Amino acid sequence: xxxxxxxxxxxxxxxxxxxxxxxxxxxxxxxxxxxxxxxxxxxxxxxxxxxxxxxxxxxxxxxxxxxxxxxxxxxxxxxxxxxxxxxxxxxxxxxxxxxxxxxxxxxxxxxxxxxxxxxxxxxxxxxxxxxxxxxxxxxxxxxxxxxxxxxxxxxxxxxxxxxxxxxxxxxxxxxxxxxxxxxxxxxxxx
Amino acid sequence: xxxxxxxxxxxxxxxxxxxxxxxxxxxxxxxxxxxxxxxxxxxxxxxxxxxxxxxxxxxxxxxxxxxxxxxxxxxxxxxxxxxxxxxxxxxxxxxxxxxxxxxxxxxxxxxxxxxxxxxxxxxxxxxxxxxxxxxxxxxxxxxxxxxxxxxxxxxxxxxxxxxxxxxxxxxxxxxxxxxxxxxxxxxxxx
Amino acid sequence: xxxxxxxxxxxxxxxxxxxxxxxxxxxxxxxxxxxxxxxxxxxxxxxxxxxxxxxxxxxxxxxxxxxxxxxxxxxxxxxxxxxxxxxxxxxxxxxxxxxxxxxxxxxxxxxxxxxxxxxxxxxxxxxxxxxxxxxxxxxxxxxxxxxxxxxxxxxxxxxxxxxxxxxxxxxxxxxxxxxxxxxxxxxxxx
Amino acid sequence: xxxxxxxxxxxxxxxxxxxxxxxxxxxxxxxxxxxxxxxxxxxxxxxxxxxxxxxxxxxxxxxxxxxxxxxxxxxxxxxxxxxxxxxxxxxxxxxxxxxxxxxxxxxxxxxxxxxxxxxxxxxxxxxxxxxxxxxxxxxxxxxxxxxxxxxxxxxxxxxxxxxxxxxxxxxxxxxxxxxxxxxxxxxxxx
Numbered sequence: 001x002x003x004x005x006x007x008x009x010x011x012x013x014x015x016x017x018x019x020x021x022x023x024x025x026x027x028x029x030x031x032x033x034x035x036x037x038x039x040x041x042x043x044x045x046x047x048x049x050x051x052x053x054x055x056x057x058x059x060x061x062x063x064x065x066x067x068x069x070x071x072x073x074x075x076x077x078x079x080x081x082x083x084x085x086x087x088x089x090x091x092x093x094x095x096x097x098x099x100x101x102x103x104x105x106x107x108x109x110x111x112x113x114x115x116x117x118x119x120x121x122x123x124x125x126x127x128x129x130x131x132x133x134x135x136x137x138x139x140x141x142x143x144x145x146x147x148x149x150x151x152x153x154x155x156x157x158x159x160x161x162x163x164x165x166x167x168x169x170x171x172x173x174x175x176x177x178x179x180x181x182x183x184x185x186x187x188x189x190x
Numbered sequence: 191x192x193x194x195x196x197x198x199x200x201x202x203x204x205x206x207x208x209x210x211x212x213x214x215x216x217x218x219x220x221x222x223x224x225x226x227x228x229x230x231x232x233x234x235x236x237x238x239x240x241x242x243x244x245x246x247x248x249x250x251x252x253x254x255x256x257x258x259x260x261x262x263x264x265x266x267x268x269x270x271x272x273x274x275x276x277x278x279x280x281x282x283x284x285x286x287x288x289x290x291x292x293x294x295x296x297x298x299x300x301x302x303x304x305x306x307x308x309x310x311x312x313x314x315x316x317x318x319x320x321x322x323x324x325x326x327x328x329x330x331x332x333x334x335x336x337x338x339x340x341x342x343x344x345x346x347x348x349x350x351x352x353x354x355x356x357x358x359x360x361x362x363x364x365x366x367x368x369x370x371x372x373x374x375x376x377x378x379x380x
Numbered sequence: 381x382x383x384x385x386x387x388x389x390x391x392x393x394x395x396x397x398x399x400x401x402x403x404x405x406x407x408x409x410x411x412x413x414x415x416x417x418x419x420x421x422x423x424x425x426x427x428x429x430x431x432x433x434x435x436x437x438x439x440x441x442x443x444x445x446x447x448x449x450x451x452x453x454x455x456x457x458x459x460x461x462x463x464x465x466x467x468x469x470x471x472x473x474x475x476x477x478x479x480x481x482x483x484x485x486x487x488x489x490x491x492x493x494x495x496x497x498x499x500x501x502x503x504x505x506x507x508x509x510x511x512x513x514x515x516x517x518x519x520x521x522x523x524x525x526x527x528x529x530x531x532x533x534x535x536x537x538x539x540x541x542x543x544x545x546x547x548x549x550x551x552x553x554x555x556x557x558x559x560x561x562x563x564x565x566x567x568x569x570x
Numbered sequence: 571x572x573x574x575x576x577x578x579x580x581x582x583x584x585x586x587x588x589x590x591x592x593x594x595x596x597x598x599x600x601x602x603x604x605x606x607x608x609x610x611x612x613x614x615x616x617x618x619x620x621x622x623x624x625x626x627x628x629x630x631x632x633x634x635x636x637x638x639x640x641x642x643x644x645x646x647x648x649x650x651x652x653x654x655x656x657x658x659x660x661x662x663x664x665x666x667x668x669x670x671x672x673x674x675x676x677x678x679x680x681x682x683x684x685x686x687x688x689x690x691x692x693x694x695x696x697x698x699x700x701x702x703x704x705x706x707x708x709x710x711x712x713x714x715x716x717x718x719x720x721x722x723x724x725x726x727x728x729x730x731x732x733x734x735x736x737x738x739x740x741x742x743x744x745x746x747x748x749x750x751x752x753x754x755x756x757x758x759x760x
Contacts, residue, residue, distance in 0.1 A: 011356075011359050012222075012225045012357065013222070014359075015355065015358075016217050016352050016353065019352055020213065020214050020352060023210065024210050028203075028207075032202075054255070055255055055256070062248045062249070064460050065248070066344075068462070069342070075461050076459075076460055079460070079461065080445040080456055080459070081448050081455050081459065083567060084564070110568075147369035148369075151362065151368075151369040154358075157351070161347070161351055162348060165348065166202040166203070166205040168341070168344075169204075169338065173338065178338075178341075179337035179342060184464070186244075186464070187244075187457065187463060188462075188465060248460065252650070258650075264651050265651050266649075266650055269649055270438065270634050270638075270646055270649070271634050271638050271646055273638055274754070274755050274756070274757055275758060291485070295481070300758075376654070377653060378655060378676055378680075391739050392602075392736040393598075395735065395736040396597050397594070400590055400593065400594050400732060404590050407590075408583075419582070438628055438631050438632045438635070439632070442727065445625055446625070446722075446724075527749035528739065528742070528748075530739070531738070531739075531748075532636075532749060532753065534735050537632065537731070541727070541728055541731055542589055542590060542728060545585065545589055545724050545728065546581075546582040548585075548724075549582060549585030549719050549720070549721075550581045550585070553581045558721075559717035562722060563722065
């Protein structure tokens with residue numbers, strides 16, 4: 001690629017702004033009813049399980065950590081201590097394209113067990129979207145700049161972090177948590 | 191739960207907007223020279239090591255995954271296959287408050303080995319800031335809403351994801367990478 | 381390097397036998413009272429936390445997974461969903477030399493919180509040994525072959541896996557578990 | 571503590587002995603030629619990838635860590651920084667029953683890419699056994715005690731740790747490594 005006079009540093013600024021704006025647009029289009037339904041479900045169940053493949057799974061892990069600090073019981077599917085999902089639990093799957101085999105397989109197992117399933121995806125027509133009890137859609141219109149400024153799942157992952165942090169804000173309000181009570185639940189970090 | 195007039199869903203919207211705006215402000219204040227210095231270093235070294243404690247470390251992992259897809263050799267300190275850091279390498283540490291023992295200890299070992307150290311932190315006066323070869327500062331003014339809308343390190347972590355994704359956009363421009371070439375480096379995910 | 385007549389394959393056999401025999405000897409020297417005390421503690425507490433640095437931590441993770449399958453609540457310190465340790469809980473630390481900073485630091489935090497601490501180590505005189513409520517010692521006499529056949533912590537790690545699997549056999553007997561009931565708790569693995 | 575014939579502590583001793591003996595028997599039945607072939611392959615390729623589902627994957631992680639300390643380049647499939655497998659590389663899959671979908675899927679992808687595949691399994695007739703370039707078989711005859719003393723994959727996992735540690739002993743001999751040179755490659759552990 002030809003480095004034009006907009007060279008080093010400029011691409012950084014354009015990319016971070018692009019990501020910020022596209023994520024804001026996508027999050028503000030989400031139907032508030034689906035957010036309310038997701039929050040209600042997460043606040044009510046005895047156990048929350050989070051799953052995502054690849055980078056989506058990394059964002060899911062950040063969400064699970066905060067759920068625990070908010071006083072909820074949460075697990076990441078694939079980690080060593082994760083127990084089985086029961087029909088009373090909720091599972092939260094992050095899958096941008098809704099196509100990764102492991103996410104679809106997890107969704108199918110979850111539904112078979114009778115547990116509730118929250119799906120966060122960019123594609124309403126994907127296989128995984130059809131398995132959802134609560135469907136959280138973050139959609140991005142494609143444009144020419146996107147592959148250079150936000151390649152692969154960048155927009156989805158950035159939106160997922162902000163969306164799940166927004167869910168945490170709702171959950172701590174409902175549960176009467178404060179930053180102080182959350183800090184007290186901060187695990188040993190050595 | 192009592193749904194006041196600021197009820198369910200509203201806190202979500204306020205939180206996600208608050209996070210988006212505060213992160214935008216913080217990222218636009220960063221000195222472009224430090225971004226250029228970080229990118230130049232990351233593009234040049236044979237190996238990049240990423241470290242962060244807790245949730246910062248999770249964001250670091252997302253960054254490392256993208257560095258590998260961009261064709262660079264990257265490792266996460268603490269994972270099983272991470273080799274030793276040599277004087278030719280660069281280490282990228284994420285530490286919001288700059289206080290976690292393990293981050294400071296990692297920084298000290300890195301400097302003793304003679305490797306370059308990029309530090310991403312919110313506090314210019316922290317111990318870890320003083321160890322940096324390249325200091326990336328994302329600063330947030332405190333306000334009354336922050337603990338409820340973005341508790342603990344939420345702002346730092348959200349800024350870290352967007353900042354590192356911005357670094358990736360610069361790195362792929364410099365290296366002549368495209369989304370197609372990155373996708374080809376997508377590891378087996380089963 | 382020149383492959384002598386003891387060449388390829390022979391070192392493998394000598395190493396696996398050496399490891400097997402040395403581990404057997406070390407495990408049979410353990411005072412049965414300390415095994416009984418560890419099992420009684422693990423069976424009684426509401427939550428078990430496992431910690432180890434490096435390869436010891438990997439063996440600890442294998443133990444934690446089996447504890448969960450045995451119907452106990454177990455966590456790995458350092459994983460994303462690990463809650464705080466309370467005074468009613470037990471912590472199980474694996475540390476061959478008893479010297480790694482993070483293990484000693486974890487032990488100190490645990491004791492300060494008032495939780496019970498099981499320490500599995502090779503060195504009775506190590507700092508970490510002195511913090512234990514229950515001390516499980518697996519000691520190995522040094523010899524000339526050890527560095528080539530079982531370098532670094534190999535003997536300790538192999539002994540740790542067999543010892544913790546032995547604890548599991550006791551725990552499932554006490555709890556009336558069977559392989560069938562354990563398999564039912566097998567987490568989703570995709 | 572009174573060791574009655576069913577008592578506390580006795581099951582521990584019986585289990586650890588049972589595991590030790592059954593693993594010894596299984597490892598001594600392995601054809602030395604397959605060990606030699608595996609070692610030759612691991613020593614020759616530019617990159618080694620390790621994979622296993624669940625507890626087998628945990629043992630695989632311990633193996634990968636030691637491969638790196640032995641001076642080889644190794645990765646764990648599923649970790650964040652793992653690059654793509656190329657036709658010049660070798661992949662080492664651990665799968666006790668040879669049935670887990672993700673292991674079979676990984677094996678198929680690996681073969682399609684043209685890379686060499688070492689399979690460590692307990693079942694010569696399993697699907698995954700048929701995909702192997704080098705097949706390492708550790709077989710256990712079933713008996714009445716096994717489910718209580720070594721439930722689920724316990725024997726396979728214990729055999730896998732000892733077998734892979736035996737491979738390391740061969741690899742360090744061939745490569746002229748010593749415990750001192752390995753310790754120098756010990757990654758930062760904080």
